[in-house]
Amino acid sequence: MTADLRPGGTLSAPGVPHAPTLEEVAERAGVSRSTASRAINGGLKVSPEAQAAVDAAVAELGYTPNRAARSLVTRRTDSVALVVPEPDEKVLTDPYFAGTLQGLSAAFVQTEIQLILLIARKGEEAQRTGRYLRNGHVDGAVIVSHHRDDALDSVLAESRLPCVFVGRPWSAPRPMQYVDVNNYLGGRRATEHLIARGCRTIATIAGPLDMAAGVDRLAGWRQALQDARLSDEAMVRGDFTSASGAAAMERLLEAHAGIDGVFAASDLMAAGALSVLAKRGLSVPGDIKVIGFDDLGVAASTAPPLTTMSNPVVEMSRVAGELLLEQIAGQTTSFEPRIFGAEVVVRESA
Amino acid sequence: MTADLRPGGTLSAPGVPHAPTLEEVAERAGVSRSTASRAINGGLKVSPEAQAAVDAAVAELGYTPNRAARSLVTRRTDSVALVVPEPDEKVLTDPYFAGTLQGLSAAFVQTEIQLILLIARKGEEAQRTGRYLRNGHVDGAVIVSHHRDDALDSVLAESRLPCVFVGRPWSAPRPMQYVDVNNYLGGRRATEHLIARGCRTIATIAGPLDMAAGVDRLAGWRQALQDARLSDEAMVRGDFTSASGAAAMERLLEAHAGIDGVFAASDLMAAGALSVLAKRGLSVPGDIKVIGFDDLGVAASTAPPLTTMSNPVVEMSRVAGELLLEQIAGQTTSFEPRIFGAEVVVRESA
DNA sequence: CGCATCGATGAGAGCGGTCCCACCCCGGAG
């Protein structure tokens, strides 16, 4: 306690240099705190001389504004949360998450904004997350991997915190802005691709049905089959992970004879399915054609390389970040979602 | 500006509820701000009645301390940075990174600490990162994926910011605390495993040589070969990614005849290598045995499943988080690194 | 030549906490 007194006080610890304050910058520049502050924040109504003096002082001292002090008065924190409702490795190891991180960080690189990773846990922890978001600790939030029951949508809706979902949120008290890929159309196109390649008994490994991506891709698969008057019975759920994809493939092979095409709602699940097929000695695409969804690196390195649907997560997340910045600035004109297209990326598996 | 005046002032915007302040909690509890503060922070010298009243008021109001205000006076921020020196997908998509995230978040879940993701970019951006770390915006930092030339070690050394590296740092002005897996021994054991399985011409796909993990695993490979009086000539560098692993495998097959074993310094690179081998019609482990490093999910889902070295990243990172907490609390007794063992995980590729 | 205007400036009041300090009141010791 005694060791860390401010310069305004008396002593300061020998080894620990304290961060320079605006006061010191002002003194060095020979201006008042007010002028220094103005010069640093955009320089309205600051004479060129004063500006130059302040700039020089800032550079010499290595000054960075104290965010806490600034935040206290501006009521902005210059930080946004990336909210992940699931704690486990399921989300974090998914390349989709990495893509989100990459896109967001790209959106914020030109700004002062820091990214806070908020891993929302269940139960009591969730309350804390809600409270954290509600009580002004961040200027906004991006939510990824949102599930139906994680209650995040309603918390955010009533908090009025600027926020953007990556992936369509469930219905909320007020409509929430989001970015997403067209999962329904993606699922349909993927299935149509299998049909065009000659498949007639087409199964799907669906994603979790408490996530929009899971439901919509499944709906697309179903629609394509109905349009082609093919059976839509061979459906097994997975959870987007490779292991669940493998398990699902096993169950499909047991329960349904004659499957010649599989639409997996994620590349990870498709990869799991491929390994099962390989183990059973089934050739891909010879015996069974497989198409995935995401195209985020995994697809290119499976054996055989996976035909899949593109999912522009990085770009989408970058847009999500920009939309969030707009919301924070109060410049949002429309809360319409931004939907991106998914294209078939043909490799070897279908 | 006019819309957001405090209750101490006069009006406040209709829709936007402001976060409750300590003042309001105190008033509701019928005590002073000081007492309320004491009750909230551990409750020394607070009567049971006062404590109960404050607790009740906190619950009713949904009060959370304003971090900015607290931080301003305590000079703590209750946040730590996870520093990633590379901006690109290379790091973020690596399961190693996901593991780090998971371990750290586990270490901090019981605390108030928030994790700030700091993606350090090159050049000018790097300066900003350094300044950010130096000027007290975070209480500490964990550095992952550190390269020789990213200058992070020296910045951190002179800043005296509590920090822990995940993965051995390069020499710095002062010794830095770190956690790591025993890469040297891991490389050696992996290679010895290949030798024990009968391989005689053993190549390696090394990691980046500006990272300790790259150098040390390579050294282990070399030592094992020298001990067995085998050639250590077949070495190609990768960058830990799957694509680089594939490219490296191509080069190895071109330049060196008769390779019957490959030690890849990461599972991702091993997976890339496997796909090349499959494409060439070489059987694994029949013609060539392959062993990887990391065992973080990828290994189990390659074809064939990959024999590899375990790398307890999650656990390691959790420890890194705890060590950081100790440093921040000033309770660090020893800056000794914490080294974890890597074990052979036998699957099918070797 | 006097007056309004305007750009540039500094003084000062907070923002919401923490913590030092003075104070009060009680019990136990002298």
Place this chain on the structure above:
DNA sequence: CTCCGGGGTGGGACCGCTCTCATCGATGCG
């Protein structure tokens, strides 16, 4: 009975910043 000690309390000074407001000189205009 007085004095001391200490637990419990409230007052108030900050932390470093932003922003309003008053001031002031230089300018433009009637």
